[in-house]
Amino acid sequence: MSAYVPVHQGPGFAARIKDALAVAMLSLMLGIPMIGLHTVDSGGALSIATRWPWLALFVGIMFGGRLAMQFALDHFKLNKARRAQKRPAVRATRPWLKWLGYAVLGFSLVLPIAFSGNRYVVDTATTVLIYVMLGWGLNVVVGLAGLLDLGYVAFYAVGAYTYGLLSTHFGWGFWQTLPVAGALAATFGIILGWPTLRLRGDYLAIVTLGFGEIIRLILVNWTDFSGGPNGIGQIPRPTFFGLPFSPDTDTPTFATFFHIEYAAEHRVIFLYYVILALALLTNLFVSRLRKLPVGIAWEAVREDEVACKALGMNVTNIKLSAFAIGAMLGGFAGVFFAARQGFISPESFVFSESATILAIVVLGGMGSQLGVVVAAILLVLLPELGRDFSEYRMLLFGAAMILIMVWRPGGLIASREPTVKLNKGAQA
Amino acid sequence: MSTHHTLLEVEHLTMRFGGLTALSDLSLNVAAGQITSIIGPNGAGKTTFFNCLTGFYKPTEGAVRMHHPQHGALLLNEMPSYHVARKAGVVRTFQNIRLFPNMTVLENLIVAQHNALQTASRFSLAGLFGRAGYKAARQQALEKAEMWLTRLKLLDLADTAAGNLSYGTQRRIEIARALCVDPLLICLDEPAAGLNPRESAELNELLVYLSREHGKGVLLIEHDMNVVMRVSDHICVLNFGNKIAEGTPQQIQQDPNVIKAYLGEEETDEKVAA
Numbered sequence: 001m002s003a004y005v006p007v008h009q010g011p012g013f014a015a016r017i018k019d020a021l022a023v024a025m026l027s028l029m030l031g032i033p034m035i036g037l038h039t040v041d042s043g044g045a046l047s048i049a050t051r052w053p054w055l056a057l058f059v060g061i062m063f064g065g066r067l068a069m070q071f072a073l074d075h076f077k078l079n080k081a082r083r084a085q086k087r088p089a090v091r092a093t094r095p096w097l098k099w100l101g102y103a104v105l106g107f108s109l110v111l112p113i114a115f116s117g118n119r120y121v122v123d124t125a126t127t128v129l130i131y132v133m134l135g136w137g138l139n140v141v142v143g144l145a146g147l148l149d150l151g152y153v154a155f156y157a158v159g160a161y162t163y164g165l166l167s168t169h170f171g172w173g174f175w176q177t178l179p180v181a182g183a184l185a186a187t188f189g190i191i192l193g194w195p196t197l198r199l200r201g202d203y204l205a206i207v208t209l210g211f212g213e214i215i216r217l218i219l220v221n222w223t224d225f226s227g228g229p230n231g232i233g234q235i236p237r238p239t240f241f242g243l244p245f246s247p248d249t250d251t252p253t254f255a256t257f258f259h260i261e262y263a264a265e266h267r268v269i270f271l272y273y274v275i276l277a278l279a280l281l282t283n284l285f286v287s288r289l290r291k292l293p294v295g296i297a298w299e300a301v302r303e304d305e306v307a308c309k310a311l312g313m314n315v316t317n318i319k320l321s322a323f324a325i326g327a328m329l330g331g332f333a334g335v336f337f338a339a340r341q342g343f344i345s346p347e348s349f350v351f352s353e354s355a356t357i358l359a360i361v362v363l364g365g366m367g368s369q370l371g372v373v374v375a376a377i378l379l380v381l382l383p384e385l386g387r388d389f390s391e392y393r394m395l396l397f398g399a400a401m402i403l404i405m406v407w408r409p410g411g412l413i414a415s416r417e418p419t420v421k422l423n424k425g426a427q428a
Numbered sequence: 429m430s431t432h433h434t435l436l437e438v439e440h441l442t443m444r445f446g447g448l449t450a451l452s453d454l455s456l457n458v459a460a461g462q463i464t465s466i467i468g469p470n471g472a473g474k475t476t477f478f479n480c481l482t483g484f485y486k487p488t489e490g491a492v493r494m495h496h497p498q499h500g501a502l503l504l505n506e507m508p509s510y511h512v513a514r515k516a517g518v519v520r521t522f523q524n525i526r527l528f529p530n531m532t533v534l535e536n537l538i539v540a541q542h543n544a545l546q547t548a549s550r551f552s553l554a555g556l557f558g559r560a561g562y563k564a565a566r567q568q569a570l571e572k573a574e575m576w577l578t579r580l581k582l583l584d585l586a587d588t589a590a591g592n593l594s595y596g597t598q599r600r601i602e603i604a605r606a607l608c609v610d611p612l613l614i615c616l617d618e619p620a621a622g623l624n625p626r627e628s629a630e631l632n633e634l635l636v637y638l639s640r641e642h643g644k645g646v647l648l649i650e651h652d653m654n655v656v657m658r659v660s661d662h663i664c665v666l667n668f669g670n671k672i673a674e675g676t677p678q679q680i681q682q683d684p685n686v687i688k689a690y691l692g693e694e695e696t697d698e699k700v701a702a
């Protein structure tokens with residue numbers, strides 16, 4: 001192979017025609033006996049019939065196909081050479097990604113209206129959004145700070161049980177519990193992080209995996225506290241500024257207040273918008289943090305911890321802040337989960353949940369916010385679509401994962417947007 | 429040169445790894461505004477010395493004392509590595525370059541100013557709400573980065589990912605990044621390795637500029653005798669962890685111990701004599 005392919009010219013057009021003609025000749029020679037002539041059984045005796053139009057078609061297809069294939073290959077090679085030649089430094093920021101982001105946002109805003117009759121769609125979209133939020137939370141830890149956390153579901157559980165317990169025992173509301181649960185989850189993040197963050201890579205992963213299991217086992221076994229394997233039921237659903245979504249008419253409800261017919265969908269749609277708002281806030285929060293000193297430091301720690309220390313950065317604190325903030329966001333998502341389900345049990349916080357969330361982050365492209373969305377949609381919808389052949393679901397899932405990793409080893413959206421640019425027009 | 433005050437005092441520094449004594453009873457003074465070079469064959473303990481200075485290794489014996497104009501005498505050997513840079517103002521580069529490869533050159537230099545920015549942004553909280561104090565600090569950080577980028581001829585590459593650049597350029601970035609910490613003492617571990625002659629000459633000029641114009645202490649590990657003999661004010665020669673000679677370039681070139689230590693290596697010997 002030549003190392004340098006001139007960008008502007010492929011092999012000449014005449015050469016390509018010649019090449020295609022040669023292929024056509026070859027196919028003509030092969031085609032005469034195989035397609036042009038065939039035997040027919042006419043009254044006990046074999047006789048030979050001709051199929052010249054078929055042969056002509058075959059040769060034509062071979063000619064055209066060869067041409068098309070060569071042009072496609074040339075094009076592919078040229079593109080590759082072009083990419084190799086001007087390998088952009090920070091991979092060129094792609095404006096269409098931003099537009100894709102806006103398109104997804106716009107679609108998510110109108111989705112419940114567009115599918116207002118279809119509860120299933122809105123429900124599934126809500127699930128997707130929970131995973132998006134969890135993905136964005138874990139992205140702080142894994143994608144930005146580069147800490148492999150296999151027990152992220154623990155913080156999700158902390159959030160869910162905080163709401164489950166506070167609401168059933170003390171009558172706390174959804175919005176009231178949210179900050180408390182976030183703070184509690186963050187505290188758990190620090191408790192986990194403090195002794196373990198001096199561990200690296202694989203070791204940290206194993207400890208976090210253990211932590212996730214410990215939390216789950218506590219929830220299973222400490223029956224007085226958590227209800228054990230039976231979980232907590234009858235968790236109050238979030239209300240619309242105090243107006244419940246119920247068919248009762250004694251007290252004002254959402255339906256009576258707005259003088260509309262009660263419909264079960266109202267709550268589904270409301271829940272959808274709540275998680276959408278939470279997810280968007282999370283996104284805003286994380287994108288801002290990324291450009292602030294702490295966020296830049298997370299990425300620096302991911303890139304080279306030793307260099308960070310040599311520059312005077314307290315790596316432990318930086319990692320702890322990533323752990324705490326990731327945990328807090330997981331806690332928020334947990335509160336929403338409990339409120340949406342109305343019932344929680346340790347069953348919902350098993351390791352495979354952590355694995356799914358991690359898969360979303362890795363698949364999305366470590367550190368990419370939009371990538372997380374795409375991956376969450378894929379990972380939630382793929383099993384849904386695979387329901388019809390449920391036996392092969394995991395197979396399908398695994399195959400899709402492998403395909404994507406082969407196709408895009410850096411994740412679906414691997415480009416990284418610099419947090420600051422010298423050319424000041426681009427950055428506030 | 430008595431006008432230059434002592435910045436760093438190394439006293440009886442010893443570092444053992446099991447049975448191996450990588451550094452043995454090393455004493456040395458490093459002055460502000462001067463270039464002090466550590467030379468010696470491979471495995472002499474030069475990098476180990478840097479690791480002991482900057483908190484990456486805890487020395488087995490001995491002390492490293494930094495005389496800080498504001499904070500007084502600081503024992504570096506008792507500090508965690510990040511305090512050495514943050515409090516004592518001693519910043520190092522690495523023999524095998526350690527940049528943040530996926531971040532841009534500019535981001536590399538902004539990370540180096542993390543502590544100042546973090547304080548100005550009240551641990552990023554004020555930054556979250558776009559407070560003016562933080563914006564000013566951020567502007568200052570950008571200006572400082574731009575200043576060193578210009579000085580090191582890196583300005584065109586500011587928005588390029590650091591990991592994609594050539595070896596010599598990466599070395600320059602690492603030095604620029606270290607300078608963004610505003611060190612009192614900058615420790616460079618073989619900065620000229622892999623540089624072409626032009627880049628090497630530019631490095632010489634930069635080192636002289638840093639020590640003379642900025643009054644920084646420069647501690648230099650270098651193999652290239654051209655660089656060492658031309659720019660050093662003071663040279664310390666290590667061999668198998670022992671200091672075998674110390675003095676001005678002229679003294680070192682004539683030192684019988686040094687000549688003997690380098691005798692096995694024909695090429696280096698010529699360079700020393702040159």
Ligand SMILES: Nc1ncnc2c1ncn2[C@@H]1O[C@H](COP(=O)(O)OP(=O)(O)O)[C@@H](O)[C@H]1O
Pocket residue numbers: 445448450468469470471472473474475476477
């Ligand atoms: N962490 C370590 N553990 C064991 N031996 C080490 C360690 N660091 C350095 N050494 C040894 O100390 C000696 C000096 O190494 P070094 O300081 O890297 O030499 P150089 O002068 O080439 O920079 C070598 O023999 C090296 O193998």
Ligand SMILES: [Mg+2]
Pocket residue numbers: 474475476523
């Ligand atoms: Mg070395």
